[in-house]
Structure formats: C-alpha cells, structure tokens
Amino acid sequence: MAPVPNGTIPSAPVTGRLSSVYSEVQKKRVDHALPLPSVLKRPFTIIDGPPSSAAGNPDEIAKLFPHLFGQPSAALAPSDPRVAQTHRKLKIGVVLSGGQAPGGHNVISGIFDYLQERAQGSTLYGFRGGPAGIMKCKYVELTSEYIYPYRNQGGFDMICSGRDKIETPEQFKQAEETAKKLDLDGLVVIGGDDSNTNACLLAENFRSKNLKTRVIGCPKTIDGDLKCKEVPTSFGFDTACKIYSEMIGNVMIDARSTGKYYHFVRLMGRAASHITLECALQTHPNITIIGEEVAAKKLTLKNVTDYIVDVVCKRAENNYNYGVILIPEGLIDFIPEVQHLIAELNEILAHDTVDESGLWKKKLSDQSLKLFEFLPQAIQEQLMLERDPHGNVQVAKIETEKMLIQMVETELEKRREEGKYKGDFRGQSHFFGYEGRCGLPTNFDATYCYALGYGAGALLHSGKTGLISSVGNLCAPVEEWTVGGTALTALMDVERRHGKFKPVIKKAMVELEGAPFKKFASLRDEWALKNCYVSPGPIQFSGPGSDATNHTLILELESQA
C-alpha cells in the first residue's frame, strides 16, 4: 500500500495547495488509500515481448527512431522474492503536457510512491508549466509533504501544464542540458498523442547522445483518443464523461418535467467523438451526432439538420415537444462541405476585400455559396468577422449547438407551412467542457493513474525508455490488472508535413465497426422516439456504482476478449 500520510491537510503556508481550504469531499479523497495491482505489490521482473513494428510505414519510423525502433514491449511479472531487486537511487523528472485531465496528480503520486518504496533516497522533480519547464529547467522537488494535498485531487496545479513542444534542435539541446544538470535517470511525460510522440523523440535523442536519461510516456486525455490494444484507455476520460453525463441526466429529467425544451448539448472533444458516444451510452439521449459517422457517410449540414428535424417531427406526433440532443464539439470539422467553405473563405479573406454588397460571394464555389447561404446570419457574420491571429476563420469559436438550433427552427417552420409539423419547438443550448477537465477523479481514474505512475517508476527503474506506461485487464479486479510498457514507436505512423515525414501517433477515432458505436447504433432509434433517459447522478466515491468504469472501455474490452 502507498505510504499515504494520514491526518488533515497541513496548515503551513507553503506553496501549492498546502494552505488551501478543502471541502469535506476533498478531505476525504486526499486520504483515500488506493489499491495497487498485485504485480506492483511484490518483487517483479520485466518480461520483454517480441520485437515491435509500427502502426504504419515501419521503414520510415525505423529511420526516424534508429535507436528505438523495434524494441519490445515490456510486461511486469512476479519474480522470485529471493532474487535481489535493484535498489539504486534514481533522479526522475515528471512533466504534465497539454490540457487537464482528472487523475494527473495521481500519476505523479504513483511515481513518487514507487521511488519511496522501491528506490529509497531517490529524487522526483516536477517540471513546471509543461515542456517549457524542461527547456527552461524550471522545476520543483516533489516531497511527500508537497504531494500530499494533491492526492486524488483534480487539476494539474501541482506543477501546472503547458502546450509547448520540444521541436527544434535548439530546444532538444535545452532539454539535454536540463537532463544533464539535474543528472536525470528518467523522465515521465504525461500527455496526449502529440506529447507522447514528443516523449519518444526525446527518448531517441537522449539515447543517440548517450545520455542516461530514459523517457516513459503516460496516456492522458479526456478526449479518449489516445488508446490502442495495449493502452486500453487514456486517463481522465472516465471522470470527464461521468461529470458530463451527470449534467446531461439532470437536463433530461428537466426536459421531461417541463415538456417544452429541446436541449442541444455540445460536448468537449474536438478531434474524436468518444466523449459524446460515451455520454450517449450513459444517458440515452434522443439524438446523438457522432462526427466520425458524419464524415464516413459524407453528410452535409443539411443532412444533419434534416435528421434532427425528422426526429423532432416524429416526437411531436407523440406529443413529445422536448428532448435532448448531444453534439460533439468537433462536429463541423467532420463535414467535408464545411471544410471546403472554410478553405475558400480563408483564401478570399486573405486576398480580397470583402464588399458589403456581397460581390465577393461570387468567388465562392457553387457548393460553398449554397452552404454559406444556408447558414444562419449570426454564423455567417461570425465566419467573416472573427479570425485568429493568422487571419483564419475561427471554426473552434462557432457555437455549433446554437447554429443547429437556428437551422432546425428554420426547417421546422418550412415543414409547418407544408402541414407536416404541428409541434412547438424551443431550443436551449449548453456547452459542457471546462467543467469536466478538473473534477475529482473517479475511483477508476484515481486507481488507474496511480498504477500508471507506479508502473512508470518501475519501467524507469528497470532501465526502460521509449515506452508508454500500459496498464491492462481493466475490467478485472485491480489486483489482476496487468502492468508494463508499450514501445511508443509501435503506436506510430508518419505524416508528410512540409515535404518531410513526421512521426505521429494517430488519434484513435470512434470506429463505426467498434462495439461502443454498434451498441449505440442498435439502440438509438428506440431512444429517439421513446424517452429512455438515464440519470447517472453525481459521481460517488463509495457505495453502489462507485467502482464502475465506463461503457466504452467495457464494451471494447469485452469485444476483444
């Protein structure tokens, strides 16, 4: 068991949270003891798997990672307790990279506790503010006291995060200097697909320079799009989806009680629609739009609008003038015609003056003009007026849920005139995003992260590098979870950028042939017309349901079994 100090929050006015006021629930969580997989509770040995390849273009990956390509994945296995374990002290750095996800603090406390228990006298440095902290050698030494108030707490504020990347030769040089200065044996990079790619580049670079610093990644993102067979889920997804589902469930009961609103709920998750799909499986909304399906079927915005309007009309016939509709944040990125329009607009806005009379519109292709005219006026204006510093249209700023409400209203009016709709439609828009990134981690995320961190410590202690900490068998009791590391190069493919091959870990998108989508697809027609709402309620830390994981993970693991 981890040496979690008992007692209340120290009251000393130190940095970080030590001086914070804690709620009853925070206090309870800070002292919550976490179970470890059995293999981490006893002496272990590392079993290497067969040589690995790449997710795509192995030849190019081999060229990009000459020192790391092909290395086996590693699995921890119980060892003969009579065999002496390595007890050398380590100096380890840890960094949080990118957006917040519940559980990040537990990865760090997992690493720390590993070092305390298995490599006494070790030092853990926390780089501040993300990868910039590595480059600028901005760090804090993490002690038992420093870490304590963050145990099982949400947020990344223990050392904060950042979105910088270590990319240029000069930046790699800075990282090397920091590694040398702190005499680092290892570095744990907690991040998403980009950050883990970066971790692997660092590992390759350190090895090529004969530095002793090993690098291990950890899979973090609420979006749930960093996963593969060996890494069944990214941490934070479970908590974020449960927080959003609590709110969705509440809104559903409200919709049913009032009987007069359609709630359009946009959910965070720009690239993939995993969050939206998981929330649908948890709550059974009337309509759910999955970006990957929209893209695969090459749907237009009009198609999506019509789909919603069809359901609204059918429900009106049953006297249901209310409902709940889930929309992924990245929806319009999935619609090919919108991409074309945006590209054309960016071109026009960059080179032409936009006259008020609208002559500029003649430069749009027919298809784009038609789409532009189909958009509500407010959205048209937003597209024309709000640009990012590069002068580009800010697609991310478009409130898709409000846009859809307006388009649905317009279409319903048309149908009303045609005598095909007699209902009442009132839309309410919601965006659930920031609320879910820093909640108190669920029991699952808290335990999963702790094992990821503890396992990362074990991998570094064993001299491994270029692996992503991998904890598996997650549907079994925690004791039976597997622990190891997967070669980061095995997750990689290349993309051609500026005439060069760049290594990437491709985002795991919602698979239309995958078990979670198929389950959803088999039920959505029933959900559309009946009201099968489920209200998951607030996340509980004890009692029934408190140890459950999410539908996506369970369905995926079951289908692999």
Add this chain to the structure above:
Amino acid sequence: MAPVPNGTIPSAPVTGRLSSVYSEVQKKRVDHALPLPSVLKRPFTIIDGPPSSAAGNPDEIAKLFPHLFGQPSAALAPSDPRVAQTHRKLKIGVVLSGGQAPGGHNVISGIFDYLQERAQGSTLYGFRGGPAGIMKCKYVELTSEYIYPYRNQGGFDMICSGRDKIETPEQFKQAEETAKKLDLDGLVVIGGDDSNTNACLLAENFRSKNLKTRVIGCPKTIDGDLKCKEVPTSFGFDTACKIYSEMIGNVMIDARSTGKYYHFVRLMGRAASHITLECALQTHPNITIIGEEVAAKKLTLKNVTDYIVDVVCKRAENNYNYGVILIPEGLIDFIPEVQHLIAELNEILAHDTVDESGLWKKKLSDQSLKLFEFLPQAIQEQLMLERDPHGNVQVAKIETEKMLIQMVETELEKRREEGKYKGDFRGQSHFFGYEGRCGLPTNFDATYCYALGYGAGALLHSGKTGLISSVGNLCAPVEEWTVGGTALTALMDVERRHGKFKPVIKKAMVELEGAPFKKFASLRDEWALKNCYVSPGPIQFSGPGSDATNHTLILELESQA
C-alpha cells in the same frame, strides 16, 4: 419509518418511470430510507400560536382574506398516546407549480406515506401539469407502486408541473368543481411565492364557498427567495447550489491549472442573488456580483465593469492572469440605468420606426444614450432585434456573462494603453441553470421535503387550511426538527396592480445586513487577490459531508439563535 418497498424497480411497462432504466446511483437512492422528525413518528397534537398579522398592510390583507386573516400558526407537538388519534380517511390532491426544484417528488411521497400510515384508506390524487390540471380536472391516482420509482429522485415528472395560475372567477369556479367532483378534503400546492399566494386565495375561496377542501402550501424554489423566520429555506436551493458549486469548483481548479482564463459564470436566479451568494460561500471565487448590492448602491454597468477590471489588474500584478467570476442571472435587472434604457427602448420600438442611420437614438435620454453606446455592439443588436410576443426587449435573453467579458476587454485595452495593465485577458463564459433544477436531491433536500410533505398531510388531517408547511430547527439532528404550518396571510403584503390591491408574498432578497452577505463581504477582498478556491466536489449521498446543509441556511439560523 416510511413503508418504502424494497427491491428493484418494477419492470412492468406502466406509465411514468416504472419502465425506466435506472443508474446505480438512482437505484440506490430510490431505496434510501428517510429519517423523520420525532414529532412525526408518534401521535401528535396541534398547538395553535397567537393570532397572526401580515408582512405589510394588514388591513388590506384582512379585506382580501376575510375568512383566513389572523389565523394562528400551528405547531405539531407529541400527544398523549392514550388520546385517540383521528383516523378518518382523506381524499387529498397535490399539485406541482412552476419551475422544477430537487425534492418535489419527496414532498409527494411524504404526503402519501402520511396518509398510508395515519389515515389508512385515504386517496392521493396528483394533478397533472400544474394548476391547469386542477382547472381541467386532469389527475392520476397516486399509488404505492406509482410513487415508488420517484422516491428521492430529481425532477417533477411524476405528475409534471406548469405555470398557469388560478386567477379569474371562472378559473376559481373550475377549481371548485374539481374539488367537488373528487370530493377533496385537501389540496397541497407545492410552489414558489406566486403559487403559495395562489394557494391562499384558493383556501380563502373554498372556505367562503363552504367547501370542505383545505389548502396547504409547500415552499419550493431553487432560487431560495421564498423564506421567512418560520420557513427557513425553500426546498431545492440546497441541491441546486451544490450542483453549481461542484461545477464552479471544477472550473476553478481548471483556471488555476491553466493559468490563462477568466471564467465568467452566470448562475440561475432571476429575482434574488441567493444562489450566487451561496455558491460564493461554498467555492470562494475571485469576484462575485450580488444584484441586491448593485441595486442598493445604485451601481451602473460601468461601475460593475470597473470593479471587475480593478481586480483583474491587481491580479495581473501578482502574475495571476486567471480567475473565476460569479454573476447572478438577474444582474441587469438590478441596475437602475439599464431599467431606464429598456423602458425607453420599449417605448421607442413600440411607436417609432428605427432608422438605420441611428436618428432614432435622439429619442433616448442622455443617460440612456450613453449607456447604449457603452454596450458591446452584439448586445445593442440583441436589444433592438429580439423581442418577446408583446414587442418588448428580451432582457432575459441577454447573456450577461458574455456582455461583461466584452466590456472588461474594452476597458482593459484602455488601461493597457495608459500603461496601467500589462496582463493577458481571456474570458470564458458559462451559464449554469438547467443542470441544477432536476438533480438527485441531496440528503438534506430529500429529508426536508419528506418532512414538509408528511407535515402537510398532518396539517390537512387536523383540518388546517391556508397554512404553509413549515419545518424548522434545521441545524439540529433530524429527530429534533420542528414541524407545523405558518399562516400564509402572515407572509403577505399587497401590491397595487391595475388600480387594485393584489396580495403578494414578497420575494426574500439577499439582505446586505444578513449573516451570509456579511460573511461574504468580510472575505471577498482576500478571495479577490489570493486564490482561496474550494472545490466541493460531486454531491455525496454517504460519508463525510453528505449530511451537511448549505452555508446560507446555517449562517441565517445561527444569527437568529
């Protein structure tokens, strides 16, 4: 103890929720047994208090309620068990009126269980869809099976609610006919200030017509603005504030972790700012705007903006370019100059054509013109374009949080040019409203509502009418809670409308001399510059903190003690 059937949700495909899929937490809650105040567990007697008066203008109230005015409040007290209790059967109706609040279902189950246990053979009718259900005699007979799946669940969907009022002589006649047709001994009206006023008018009317139907009110509103000494809080306030505070706490940790956003959180509560104040006390935001203070100090929108900008600038000096700001939904209703502008705009929009050249603006008073020009363009357009069916400006639709972000941006740019601000400002807007109205009730709301309903049953059984169910001593253990009824006329004052006196229960506003505001005011400067964020976390139904009530209630009760 209430006869809550054990076991799982019946699977029979009946109306209501009986066929619903329940989450683990919902299932756990449905079987959660509720404690009752001691006085409700044993034979009781009713002790009448002294004659009552009115909150204001007692002479007018006496004229409006000739049969009810002056009647005493009633307190339940333990009676000699040897004295025979009344066991006559009753026919009772119950109605939910107005917006949802967590706990409404428990009021109904409280009434039901009272009848089951103390007046066997009684009948409980639920009027569907609010007061309209009374007028149209649209009802359902509530049975043990029907009620069971709604126990401790959020929402009003057991019988749904509505916003109709029983006002005209014809409507009172309809209510009488329903009362006669169903042979009602009593009616429980669960609602806010307006609905309880209506309940009292109904009670007066039934009595004046010599109908046997008694009427008892129950204090419902998440806004927390229906309360007085005898009715220390309205139900739903506790749960809603805790749901919002969970989200605010999460956003705070996010703000601190990212370090780059100011989150402007608008909170439901149009008339009074109790919710905003309570959430501030729970979470310690950097800035909290309380509408009642803005009104009392006659602040302008510019004053409010400057206050926010001052704090943002001071925080930037400490390198904090982030923060959390709470804004009550009804903020702009509290600002006198905005009220003037709206009134002038309504006048102009009703009688004049609005020319594009802006000549119409000359009709605005100087002060209103200045304010109009101060508003961000998007808000100007919203004021001019979006009107309600009566042609009036839709103040409720203004997204105050977005408006403030824009005004703060503009002012900060000015200060930057003057060299007084060097920070970075990025605003993120949130509106927390519908998410909080139908959540699973907290232990407090669940228990409080059950006692309110059980007590309402007792009052009706004792032949009482024109009272509002009153449960007190709420900071003590449940066993020691007091139960009784307060004369609704005692809560009333009159307002002059269309040349007539109308009875009203005045909304309880945030009192600037009250304990909750004073505590907030004594701490807000510290919260502004330091980061004293508290993250309450998700509502727990067991374990530490699960039985706590809210700060507002505790502070108010303590200050009365």
